[in-house]
Amino acid sequence: MRGPGGHDVDLSDFRHRGINEFSIRKGHVYMTSFSDLKASRVVYLAEGRKKGVVEEFLEDLQAREVDPAKIQVVCCDMWDPYLNEIGMFLKNAPVVFDRFHVMGQINLALETVRRREQRENTVLKKSRFLWLRNPKNLTEKQKSRLASLTSQYLKTTCAHRIKLALARFWEIRDPAEAITYLKRWYNWATHSRLYPIIRAARTIKRYWHGIINYLKTHVTNETVEGLNSKIKTAMKRAYEFKHVDYLRTIVYLVAVRLSFSYPQ
Incomplete structure (x- = not known):
């Protein structure tokens, strides 16, 4: 499976999804991360914290030949734009509030x-x-x-x-x-x-x-919070890179767990 930047990312067991957001600069400028909770890695990054980011992510999954219907649980915060899209596009995946x-x-x-x-x-x-x-x-x-x-x-x-x-x-x-x-x-x-x-x-x-669903799944976003800590540390070190594409690359490097193929 080709992932961010064209590198190999195995999403064959992508069943538990976490959604979180982090600030990339002052003034409420955000990026939204979509994570594989079991593998503890970021799968996709969307610019902003707005309506449409969930649909954008699902389109990316389909382009990578991953069936969104395989997603069994979504763990996120209590933000209606996320919830509305999850209810629209992932009707069979229960939402768990972190x-x-x-x-x-x-x-x-x-x-x-x-x-x-x-x-x-x-x-x-x-x-x-x-x-x-x-x-x-x-x-x-x-x-x-x-x-x-x-x-x-x-x-x-x-x-x-x-x-x-x-x-x-x-x-x-x-x-x-x-x-x-x-x-x-x-x-x-x-x-x-x-x-x-x-x-x-x-x-x-x-x-x-979403709180009651936690009792059934015991899925949490704890791994995502750990990934966010890595992301924030990396972004502090690369503070001079202001363009979103550069920041996205930095996040992929520290939080996707890419598998690189080197020439023999």
């Missing part, structure tokens, strides 16, 4: 609650990362300060507990138990009287189906 992006919704709400409360309570100053990071990754000093903060009656403490409760959902293996848990979490979040949390919970409820 844990990273779902938790991102509640983290954004938590930070909004903290910033607002900080205006009236200076004890919350310089505590942002204490609330957003995984507690397991905090230093002993940070854990001590977080414990001191959570012992106080703060709106941010309530928002943080709701966030941690959602994080536990992903650890539940029994689908029926997980669905019941998620419903209870939603009821708690929407009765918290914290508007940013309520809004985030309603957004999550709107995309409920």
Whole structure:
């Protein structure tokens, strides 16, 4: 199978697809990456984060003699232009919403609650990362300060507990138990009287189906996040190359795992 740049890329087992985007320069200029989650590599890059990129990718697959109907799962974020095209062109492939992006919704709400409360309570100053990071990754000093903060009656403490409760959902293996848990979490979040949390919970409820699909597939975009890290590092090193074609070439070199044929 001829891939980017004409090099050999085996897509015979391309069943789990991940969609993600990354910024290539300031001003909301993006590229959208389509990845093979099993092989942990980028398969195609589209310029922009817009309607039409999914169809563009599928046309590229067909040109490379790959049947899009073989795609069994699509893992992406909660962005309607992606979802509309997936529903149109990949009707048999369930959509799974990535844990990273779902938790991102509640983290954004938590930070909004903290910033607002900080205006009236200076004890919350310089505590942002204490609330957003995984507690397991905090230093002993940070854990001590977080414990001191959570012992106080703060709106941010309530928002943080709701966030941690959602994080536990992903650890539940029994689908029926997980669905019941998620419903209870939603009821708690929407009765918290914290508007940013309520809004985030309603957004999550709107995309409920993709979260429930995770329980059936356990597919995540973790490999894509790793690829994005490689891409960002490579782009920093090649900062002088501003043209999209050059940037695309750099991404293919670091994230496609090309197989080169050398003359004997």
